[in-house]
Amino acid sequence: MSDIAVPTAKPRSFLETLEIDLRLLGMVGAFIVICLYFHFDTGGRFLTPRNIFNLTIQTVSVAIMATGMVFIIVTRHIDLSVGALLATCSAVMAMMQTQWLPQTLGLGLGHPLIPWLAILTGLVTGAVVGAFHGYLVGYLMIPAFIVTLGGLLVWRNVAWYLTSGQTIGPLDPTFRQFGGINGTLGQTGSWVVGILCTLAALAALWNARRNKARHGFPVKPLWAEGVLAAVIGIAILGFVAILNAYQVPERVLARNFAARGEEMPEGFTAAYGLPISVLVLIFVAIGMTLIARRTRLGRYIFATGGNPDAAELSGINTRLLTVKVFALMGALCALSAVVASARLSNHSNDIGTLDELRVIAAAVIGGTALAGGLGTIHGAILGALIMQSLQSGMAMVNVDAPLQNIVVGAVLVAAVLIDIIYRRRTGAK
Amino acid sequence: MTTPLVEMNDICISFGGVHAVDHVSVDLMPGEVVGLLGHNGAGKSTLIKILSGAYQKDSGDITINGKKVEINNPRDARALNIETIYQTLALADNLDAASNLFLGRELVTAFGFVDEDAMEAETRKIMARLNPNFQKFSEPVSALSGGQRQSVAIARAVYFDAKILIMDEPTAALGPHETQMVSELIQQLKAEGIGIFLISHDIHDVMELCDRASVMKNGKLVGTVDVKDVTDDDLLGMIILGKQPGQAA
Ligand SMILES: Nc1ncnc2c1ncn2[C@@H]1O[C@H](COP(=O)(O)OP(=O)(O)O)[C@@H](O)[C@H]1O
Ligand SMILES: [Mg+2]
Numbered sequence: 001m002s003d004i005a006v007p008t009a010k011p012r013s014f015l016e017t018l019e020i021d022l023r024l025l026g027m028v029g030a031f032i033v034i035c036l037y038f039h040f041d042t043g044g045r046f047l048t049p050r051n052i053f054n055l056t057i058q059t060v061s062v063a064i065m066a067t068g069m070v071f072i073i074v075t076r077h078i079d080l081s082v083g084a085l086l087a088t089c090s091a092v093m094a095m096m097q098t099q100w101l102p103q104t105l106g107l108g109l110g111h112p113l114i115p116w117l118a119i120l121t122g123l124v125t126g127a128v129v130g131a132f133h134g135y136l137v138g139y140l141m142i143p144a145f146i147v148t149l150g151g152l153l154v155w156r157n158v159a160w161y162l163t164s165g166q167t168i169g170p171l172d173p174t175f176r177q178f179g180g181i182n183g184t185l186g187q188t189g190s191w192v193v194g195i196l197c198t199l200a201a202l203a204a205l206w207n208a209r210r211n212k213a214r215h216g217f218p219v220k221p222l223w224a225e226g227v228l229a230a231v232i233g234i235a236i237l238g239f240v241a242i243l244n245a246y247q248v249p250e251r252v253l254a255r256n257f258a259a260r261g262e263e264m265p266e267g268f269t270a271a272y273g274l275p276i277s278v279l280v281l282i283f284v285a286i287g288m289t290l291i292a293r294r295t296r297l298g299r300y301i302f303a304t305g306g307n308p309d310a311a312e313l314s315g316i317n318t319r320l321l322t323v324k325v326f327a328l329m330g331a332l333c334a335l336s337a338v339v340a341s342a343r344l345s346n347h348s349n350d351i352g353t354l355d356e357l358r359v360i361a362a363a364v365i366g367g368t369a370l371a372g373g374l375g376t377i378h379g380a381i382l383g384a385l386i387m388q389s390l391q392s393g394m395a396m397v398n399v400d401a402p403l404q405n406i407v408v409g410a411v412l413v414a415a416v417l418i419d420i421i422y423r424r425r426t427g428a429k
Numbered sequence: 430m431t432t433p434l435v436e437m438n439d440i441c442i443s444f445g446g447v448h449a450v451d452h453v454s455v456d457l458m459p460g461e462v463v464g465l466l467g468h469n470g471a472g473k474s475t476l477i478k479i480l481s482g483a484y485q486k487d488s489g490d491i492t493i494n495g496k497k498v499e500i501n502n503p504r505d506a507r508a509l510n511i512e513t514i515y516q517t518l519a520l521a522d523n524l525d526a527a528s529n530l531f532l533g534r535e536l537v538t539a540f541g542f543v544d545e546d547a548m549e550a551e552t553r554k555i556m557a558r559l560n561p562n563f564q565k566f567s568e569p570v571s572a573l574s575g576g577q578r579q580s581v582a583i584a585r586a587v588y589f590d591a592k593i594l595i596m597d598e599p600t601a602a603l604g605p606h607e608t609q610m611v612s613e614l615i616q617q618l619k620a621e622g623i624g625i626f627l628i629s630h631d632i633h634d635v636m637e638l639c640d641r642a643s644v645m646k647n648g649k650l651v652g653t654v655d656v657k658d659v660t661d662d663d664l665l666g667m668i669i670l671g672k673q674p675g676q677a678a
Contacts, residue, residue, distance in 0.1 A: 215550040294542040296535050299524075303532055306523035313483055313519045314533035315504040373523035 020228075023367055023422065027382050034386065038393035046393060049246035053272060055385075055392055056243070057180030060277045061086075061340040062355060063384035066362035067288040068332035070380045071325045073363055074305040076372035077137060077144035079326070081151030082333050083355030085129055087159035089337035093122040094168035094347030097175060115175035122334040129155065130330020131323050138322030152356065160349055169346020179342030183276040187244050190273030194240035197282070198233045205229055244271045277339045281381070284335065288377045301325060305372035361408070362387055365415040369423075387411075432495040434459045434624040435593055440479060440489035449475040451648040452489075457593065457624040462615060464639035464656070465628045466668055471645040473628045474516055477595045480626075481513040482506035493593075507533075512591035516598050516628070518582040522571035526563075527552040529570055530585045555584045559614065560607065575602030583611065587618065594618060597628045612638060632661050646671040 039046040065082050072079045096118040102109045129151075136147045170176075177183025185193060205225060212219050220228075248270045257264040292298040304311040304318050312318050336355075341347045366383030368375030390411060394404045435457040442450045450472045457463050465473045478484045480491065482503040491498055493509055500506050506513070520529050527548040536544045536551070549566055556563040560580040570578055579602045586594060596615075600608040615625060615638050629635050635642050636656055644651040644667040651667045654674065663674035 211546045215546045217546065217549065290542075294545075296537070296543060299528060299532070299535060299543060303521040303524055303528070306521035307519070309517070310519040310521050310529075311532070313481070313503050313513070313515060315502070315507050316533050317504075373521070 022426075023419075024376075024379065024382075026422075027366070027379065027386070031382065031386050031389065034389050034393065038389070038396065041397050042393075045396060049242050051392075051396075052242050053181075053246045053275070055388060056278055057275050057343065058392065059381075059385050059388040060180070060275075060281045061336040061343075062358045062362055062388070063281055063381045064284050064332050064336045064339065065329075065355065065359040066366065066380040066384045067284055067377050068329035069359050069363040070288075070366075070368050070375040070377055071292075071301050072144070072329055073360075073368045073370060074301055074372055074375045075322065075325055076305055076308070077322070077325070078360070079133070079144065079148045079329055080356045080360075081133065081148040081155055082329065082336075082359050083352035083357075084152045084155035084159070085126060085330060085333040086337045086340060086352035086355060087349075088129065088155040088162070089122045089126045089334040090341040090347045090351050091159040091162040091168070092125050093118040093175075093334075093337060094171060094341060095162055096121050097172045098168055110172075112174075115172045118172070118175065119334075119338055122337055123331050126330035126332070126334030126337070127327045128330070130333070131327035133330070134323035134326030137326065138319035156353075159351075163347065163349065165349050167346050167348045169344075171341060171345055171347070175338070176342045176345050177276055178280065178338050179345065180275045180277045180339075181272065182342070182345075184243075184272040185274045185276065185279070187271045187273050190240050190244050190271075193274055193279065194237050198236045201232045201236070202229055205232075240274060243275075244273050246272045248272055277343070280335065280339065284332065285377055285381055292377055297321075297324065302373060305374070307373075358384070358387060361412045365412065367419065369419075370416075431458065433457060433492075434461075434494060435480065435626075436492045437476070437480060438490050438492070440476065440491075441487045442475060442479060442484060443487060448648045450479070450486075453645065453648075453650045454489075455626075455643045455650070455653065457626060458640075459592075459624055460619050460622045461641070462619055462625045462627055462639045463653075464635035464642040465626060465645065466632070466635060466642055466664060467645035467651075468668060470647075472648040473645055474597055476645070477513070477597060477626055477628065480506065480593075481511060481515075481595055483513075483515075504533075507589075510590065510592035511595065512586040512589060512593070513595040514582050514586045514597060514599050516601070518578055520570050520578060520582060523569050525569055526556070526566055526573075526581045526584075529581055530555075530588060532585075534589065551588070552584070555588050556580065559584050559587075559610070576604060576607050579603055580607070583614070587614070591618075591623055594623055594625045595628075596625060598630065599627070600629070600631075600634070632664050635664070636661060644668055 035047055045051060065086070069079060069082070097114055098109075101107045101114050101117055102111065107114060133144075133147050133151055136142045137144045184190075205228065209219050209225060253268060253270060254264050292301070300311065300316045300318075300321050303314070304316060304321055308318060337352070340351055344351070362384035363375065363380045364370065364383070365386055366376065366379030366381070368380060387408065390408060391404060394407060399407070433456045436454075437456070438454050440450055440453050441448070453472070453476055455463065455465070455476070465476070467473050475484060479486045480500065482500045482505050485501060491500060498505075498509060500509070500511075521532065524532070527545070530552050531548045536547045538544045538547075553566060556566075560577070563577060563580060565573055565577065570581055573581070579599065583596075583599060586596070600611050603611065612634075615627065618625060627635070627639060639656050641653055641655055642659075642664060643653040644664065646668065649671075651671045652673045654663070654667075659674050666672055666674065
């Protein structure tokens with residue numbers, strides 16, 4: 001008999017003891033290889049604070065949507081309309097800021113409530129449209145592929161219709177702070193956030209260990225927890241240090257002082273630090289991970305993806321669940337629309353074009369199984385980062401545009417193939 | 430006379446012209462085990478799925494403790510303390526044993542978050558009782574053997590204070606030792622006053638464990654008999670020929 005009552009003390013490898021997912025490690029490895037390759041190929045221009053800063057802010061919009069796409073794909077659906085819905089949300093928010101609130105409602109341009117009302121309207125728009133998609137899929141049983149393929153056309157052109165195809169801008173200055181370089185926390189603020197994040201991560205590790213011990217479950221050896229804590233701390237604080245190393249150019253500083261009617265002190269320097277958009281992504285990542293792991297909603301999402309019949313028989317309302325998952329996706333599209341339009345400082349008619357492909361690719365490269373039931377939030381974000389690094393790196397080494405897309409497409413297919421082989425080898429499903 | 434725990438009266442359901450269950454009536458007393466017998470495709474699983482809320486009957490009615498009830502979905506059935514071990518087990522393969530056991534009824538912390546550790550602790554307790562060999566608490570159930578999966582499904586049905594237990598071929602994937610444990614479990618639950626519908630292929634199981642047996646054939650009820658009044662051959666005759674015992678073949 002293979003399973004005996006006495007737990008056998010198998011010799012465990014270093015990685016097993018750390019309980020680190022090999023798949024995640026593989027992705028991190030691939031990411032590092034890509035970064036190093038481009039770093040040397042560009043003669044050291046890739047892994048600079050400036051480029052890392054840019055890479056990060058370029059990734060945010062797709063990464064935010066990719067976290068929502070994880071839930072969609074885990075429940076065995078797909079959403080092809082995210083780029084188009086992003087455009088509609090962006091159009092609604094741009095029109096709110098520049099016309100409907102200041103003129104139609106008479107708040108006047110520059111009213112302090114404008115950016116927040118605009119964002120709220122955008123989020124509601126995204127969530128309602130998403131919920132409607134979910135209703136069509138869950139209750140009327142139209143395949144998600146069809147609903148969102150139709151949605152792609154509909155919402156792309158609703159955006160066009162709302163704005164008459166015009167570029168709408170400039171957007172509200174407060175709103176623009178969500179775009180990246182126009183809104184950063186600066187050196188001190190970034191350190192504070194970095195240290196808080198590290199402390200929170202350590203507290204979570206400690207708490208998990210204490211809970212396990214309280215129930216008398218086996219826990220990792222203390223040194224393994226230590227290694228894990230050190231890796232997390234170094235990663236977070238190292239990231240902050242890099243972003244803090246990116247100095248605001250002198251002429252920008254001079255311009256800012258001039259705008260305030262002040263004289264710039266001799267030798268004054270300032271760093272950009274953590275962009276607000278990245279902070280938004282961090283909040284989304286933490287929130288979505290909590291939903292996935294620690295809430296009933298998350299349980300039901302994964303159970304439904306693993307076996308829809310079993311979920312239904314366990315009393316889960318899988319139809320309503322579909323509505324919730326699509327509504328969440330819609331709200332995240334709106335959040336991405338904030339970041340994307342703020343980064344451009346205006347709404348343009350083609351905003352978000354082809355984002356559906358990038359978002360799905362990020363989720364899938366990040367280990368979300370199209371068969372449903374499997375996927376992680378951090379994986380999808382890493383997937384988005386890998387895609388963006390490839391794209392930026394190729395642009396920096398002057399790969400022709402068509403070749404860039406060919407490579408990205410091939411990487412997507414190869415990543416899924418590797419994943420299939422890996423899962424077959426390890427016997428996991 | 431005590432009121433029956435469950436009465437299913439004149440139940441019909443058809444799928445696109447196939448009368449899967451055709452005017453069938455069965456009942457169940459507290460502390461009683463009623464066997465459901467019949468060939469593959471006789472309609473046994475379909476009948477009990479109407480009681481567990483997985484299917485909605487076309488006609489007929491169901492009373493629980495003498496009160497007429499509407500069971501429109503599995504949530505309704507659970508609310509009536511009806512628990513089911515499905516023939517297909519109905520496990521989410523990608524989740525671990527504890528997640529499956531508590532699926533739809535998770536334990537939560539004071540902040541409303543799912544309390545994984547508490548669920549695992551409870552799962553360890555009940556599995557220690559049902560299947561002491563079970564050790565794979567952190568693996569997804571897809572990594573478990575057929576018998577281990579079946580014990581997870583059984584644990585899920587008995588953990589939540591069932592009053593009415595439906596077992597659709599609960600020993601199909603079990604070895605002789607585990608089957609014996611399930612038999613003991615059924616006797617123990619019966620002693621606690623729980624009513625059990627036991628679907629089984631094995632006539633010996635039914636003769637040993639059940640008080641009464643209802644036999645179905647082609648969606649129709651052949652008859653319900655007291656197990657102590659009949660022989661194995663009588664039951665076999667009912668299953669194969671669809672004849673009441675004593676009736677000339
Ligand atoms: N969801 C369904 N759709 C169509 N036909 C079904 C469905 N469920 C059961 N049936 C049919 O109902 C009949 C009874 O099946 P079932 O109740 O599974 O039999 P048993 O459990 O006695 O082996 C079979 O002919 C089966 O094909
Ligand atoms: Mg059956």
